[in-house]
Amino acid sequence: MAARGKSINLFLMDGDAGGRMKCTLANWTGVAYKIPRTELDKCKERDDLKQSGVYFLFGTSDETGKGIVYIGQAGARKNGEGILNRLMEHKRNPEKDYWTEAIVFTTSNNSFGPTEISYLENRFCNLALAAKRYEVKNSNDPTPGNITEEKESEMEEFIDYAKVIMGTLGHKLFEPISKPTVKITDDATPIPDATPKLHLERTIKNVGKVEANGAQTSEGFVVLKGSRVSLIDGDTIPAVIKERRKNAQIDEQGILQEDMLFTSPSYAAMFVIGKSANGLTSWKTESGQSLKSLESTDAE
Numbered sequence: 001m002a003a004r005g006k007s008i009n010l011f012l013m014d015g016d017a018g019g020r021m022k023c024t025l026a027n028w029t030g031v032a033y034k035i036p037r038t039e040l041d042k043c044k045e046r047d048d049l050k051q052s053g054v055y056f057l058f059g060t061s062d063e064t065g066k067g068i069v070y071i072g073q074a075g076a077r078k079n080g081e082g083i084l085n086r087l088m089e090h091k092r093n094p095e096k097d098y099w100t101e102a103i104v105f106t107t108s109n110n111s112f113g114p115t116e117i118s119y120l121e122n123r124f125c126n127l128a129l130a131a132k133r134y135e136v137k138n139s140n141d142p143t144p145g146n147i148t149e150e151k152e153s154e155m156e157e158f159i160d161y162a163k164v165i166m167g168t169l170g171h172k173l174f175e176p177i178s179k180p181t182v183k184i185t186d187d188a189t190p191i192p193d194a195t196p197k198l199h200l201e202r203t204i205k206n207v208g209k210v211e212a213n214g215a216q217t218s219e220g221f222v223v224l225k226g227s228r229v230s231l232i233d234g235d236t237i238p239a240v241i242k243e244r245r246k247n248a249q250i251d252e253q254g255i256l257q258e259d260m261l262f263t264s265p266s267y268a269a270m271f272v273i274g275k276s277a278n279g280l281t282s283w284k285t286e287s288g289q290s291l292k293s294l295e296s297t298d299a300e
Contacts (some may be wrong), residue, residue, distance in 0.1 A: 008023065032103060048107075122141070218267070223262065
């Protein structure tokens with residue numbers, strides 16, 4: 001079946017796009033909040049933040065510049081303090097001073113019990129680890145708890161909606177960088193997108209042969225895991241590319257151990273080669289057609 005559109009209600013609680021947000025989705029009992037760390041005190045009177053739920057603490061690593069996330073759960077307490085109280089505890093904890101905003105998932109009917117939040121915490125944590133978008137700060141793998149198959153089906157539906165809202169609120173936490181795109185035919189049959197994989201091959205003096213595979217996505221250009229990159233930097237590449245190469249997971253043979261997303265094909269090519277490069281002419285299809293030629297053909 002063709003993917004259906006979704007109606008999302010996004011409420012700017014402070015009338016400011018940089019402030020608190022409340023997010024709901026048609027035909028969904030869930031409620032999501034995006035709360036800047038500096039605005040937690042303004043949420044003290046919100047009853048639904050005194051309930052049980054799952055939360056995400058987002059920040060950025062000072063060392064690598066990569067996004068950081070901590071995923072946790074909070075149960076409602078006898079004193080009526082649930083999620084918000086847990087967030088305030090994290091705010092006071094000097095070991096968690098890296099986060100700048102929280103995203104919270106709870107329900108409009110206060111239906112989450114210990115089993116539900118344990119299952120969600122476990123699933124969200126594993127989905128984030130699999131996507132490899134963020135550095136997940138959880139030191140232990142959360143337990144999924146014991147859950148019936150009926151409740152599991154219900155929770156998986158909640159997760160599907162939560163993925164949509166998480167992306168809407170600015171964090172593609174659960175989406176792999178090299179996620180394959182899908183097109184829908186006239187008869188509503190999903191088929192893989194025909195966007196070709198691209199290849200870069202170059203022989204570099206004192207380095208040898210480098211070979212990389214990549215693909216364009218809606219976010220930029222991805223250099224795929226398994227590509228062989230130069231281990232030597234030239235002086236012609238930008239400092240930001242030098243830093244990306246320094247922090248990337250590359251083994252002693254120059255084999256890339258992770259998918260890497262770049263803002264442009266040229267930055268991706270420079271990452272691979274270690275020298276200045278034109279990505280539009282460096283990346284080619286199996287038949288030898290350059291990305292520049294490919295894009296010109298698409299525009300006709």
